[in-house]
Amino acid sequence: MILATRIILISLMAALFSLAQAAGLTIEITKGSQTAVPIAVAPFAQQGSIGPLKLTDIINSDLGGSGFFKTLPEDDMLVKPSDPAKIDFKDWQVLGQDYLVIGQVVGVGNTFNIQFHLFNVHDGQLLMGYKLTAGANELRRAAHHISDLIYEKLTGRKGSFNTRIAYVTSVAKPSGKQYMLQVADADGYNPRTIAESPEPIMSPAWSPDGGKIAYVSFHTKRSEVFIQTLATGQRESVSASRGINGAPAFSPDGGKLALTLSKDGSPDVYVLNLSGRSLTRLTNSMSIDTEPSWSADGSSIVYTSDQGGKPQLYLIPATGGKSTRLTFQGDYNARGRFSPDGKSLAMVTASNGGYRIAVMDLATRTVNVLTDGPLDDSPSFSPNGSMILFSANSGGRSVLEEVATDGAMQQKLAFESGDVRQPVWGP
Amino acid sequence: MNFRKNLFALVVAALLVSGCSSDDEKDNLTDTAQGADASTMPLNDGSMSGSQFGSETGAGGGYGSGSAANLGPEFSDPNNPLSKQVIYFDLDSAQVKQEYVPVVAAHANYLVGHPAQHVILAGNTDERGSSEYNISLGELRAKSVERMMRAQGVSASQLEVVSYGEEKPVATGHTEAAWRLNRRVEIGYQ
Numbered sequence: 001m002i003l004a005t006r007i008i009l010i011s012l013m014a015a016l017f018s019l020a021q022a023a024g025l026t027i028e029i030t031k032g033s034q035t036a037v038p039i040a041v042a043p044f045a046q047q048g049s050i051g052p053l054k055l056t057d058i059i060n061s062d063l064g065g066s067g068f069f070k071t072l073p074e075d076d077m078l079v080k081p082s083d084p085a086k087i088d089f090k091d092w093q094v095l096g097q098d099y100l101v102i103g104q105v106v107g108v109g110n111t112f113n114i115q116f117h118l119f120n121v122h123d124g125q126l127l128m129g130y131k132l133t134a135g136a137n138e139l140r141r142a143a144h145h146i147s148d149l150i151y152e153k154l155t156g157r158k159g160s161f162n163t164r165i166a167y168v169t170s171v172a173k174p175s176g177k178q179y180m181l182q183v184a185d186a187d188g189y190n191p192r193t194i195a196e197s198p199e200p201i202m203s204p205a206w207s208p209d210g211g212k213i214a215y216v217s218f219h220t221k222r223s224e225v226f227i228q229t230l231a232t233g234q235r236e237s238v239s240a241s242r243g244i245n246g247a248p249a250f251s252p253d254g255g256k257l258a259l260t261l262s263k264d265g266s267p268d269v270y271v272l273n274l275s276g277r278s279l280t281r282l283t284n285s286m287s288i289d290t291e292p293s294w295s296a297d298g299s300s301i302v303y304t305s306d307q308g309g310k311p312q313l314y315l316i317p318a319t320g321g322k323s324t325r326l327t328f329q330g331d332y333n334a335r336g337r338f339s340p341d342g343k344s345l346a347m348v349t350a351s352n353g354g355y356r357i358a359v360m361d362l363a364t365r366t367v368n369v370l371t372d373g374p375l376d377d378s379p380s381f382s383p384n385g386s387m388i389l390f391s392a393n394s395g396g397r398s399v400l401e402e403v404a405t406d407g408a409m410q411q412k413l414a415f416e417s418g419d420v421r422q423p424v425w426g427p
Numbered sequence: 428m429n430f431r432k433n434l435f436a437l438v439v440a441a442l443l444v445s446g447c448s449s450d451d452e453k454d455n456l457t458d459t460a461q462g463a464d465a466s467t468m469p470l471n472d473g474s475m476s477g478s479q480f481g482s483e484t485g486a487g488g489g490y491g492s493g494s495a496a497n498l499g500p501e502f503s504d505p506n507n508p509l510s511k512q513v514i515y516f517d518l519d520s521a522q523v524k525q526e527y528v529p530v531v532a533a534h535a536n537y538l539v540g541h542p543a544q545h546v547i548l549a550g551n552t553d554e555r556g557s558s559e560y561n562i563s564l565g566e567l568r569a570k571s572v573e574r575m576m577r578a579q580g581v582s583a584s585q586l587e588v589v590s591y592g593e594e595k596p597v598a599t600g601h602t603e604a605a606w607r608l609n610r611r612v613e614i615g616y617q
Binding site: 200202203218221222223243244246247260262266267288290291304310311332334335348350355374375377378393396421422 | 559589
């Protein structure tokens, strides 16, 4: 892969530094957290063969983009220790740091032995020491793994750095538009095209084990839902009925697929049993019922309906029954997505003339608008529930952005070209 | 999969084109002789070639010679409502506005007079809001047009509804000027 320059702008801190990274992706922190915990990740000492990338660049990017940490630029460090015995914690206290990470990489041919230590700067306590070995092509995953370990140690929650995302990229070509369904690392690296068509591709959805993606393809000029196995590339049509075949969503056990069909009239939510292919109609109204999303325990489904005149979110038992309206604030609340802990819902909400990402606390029904719009769409939670990935319009293009679920921190993943839409965060 | 489906599409297109060219010969004779009055048109002037999508943006080039003639001169006469093949909608509405009622009626009338003619009603929305909701909204728009045409006696078998939601904008800007052009149903003669 071509190495280019990735730039991270930390606008609130007015700091800027560049890192050598993969082709054409820019990650920009557009809103920094005021309450973020200061952490310094000193560059790891290198011995033997040099790896193809710098681990601490990735760790800094992960932690800085998590919304929980504020990382210290390397240029601001007074010293760069790699040996625990040589740390003077005053060097880090004076810089206002709470935590310090140091480490070493010993390269033996294409194998890299990595070890790192995490310290509390205030009392000098060693919080974690860890060794791992990675091949040259596994270094990026190793760095994400280190970020996960640090994040979990300091927040008590699992990290989501070693996960993947799926999204649809469309690019204008001389022959017309080309749509690509792509899968990449959660930080946007290692993108891979898994389906491509001159007609729209829409609504990717991950299976719970991360092995499959369901999506909508219009390559026959009509909508059709496919399930594709990532390891083999094999795809299977699971719905091609008359009218809409859309909005697929795997159940938490992976055995069922909720989807929107209009074969019986207006768009309604159905549940397709994937083993026997039996279809159950869940909603039955004259209005639009679409965008199903399962609760984590699989017992209920949230969906968008305009049965009250405007799109609002409703909840229905996954086996069918009476639906309950969830949203009452404003004229437009759509595409509800449960948080992994089931306690909140992310959604697209219209407010002040813009379409923004909001989170509703299901216990109190309080709605917190997290983003500024004006064209935000497709929210999905990180597997640990701390961040929401969504699409936004920036400078006339559609890009991916992430916002912390408390709204404190936001960052943009801008790809080199094309419009990037309908992201979903996978396991 | 793409390859196979594309191949299928090509074969279908080839069949349509070859079908048309044989129809063309006899239809053109009839059409020109009778002045293409819908009420006196023969019933068998069937399968038209070429897509008429997005007619307000001008021809995308190369529909193939003679395809415009298949639809008769009334489709290119700006004073004839048949020349309008795009119906525009208000935000989050699937209601056909009063100004487009005569346009839908003219197409319905034409289709009643040409029962072998097939059209695709393609519903579209602007980019605002969530993309799957927009697929549903686009379908409601296309179904509004379908319902009006059916009420005028157009056969169900002549009409097909498809929704592309916000996925196929004709105007690419991010202002109301672009959005109003994208909230539309295209009447595509097949």
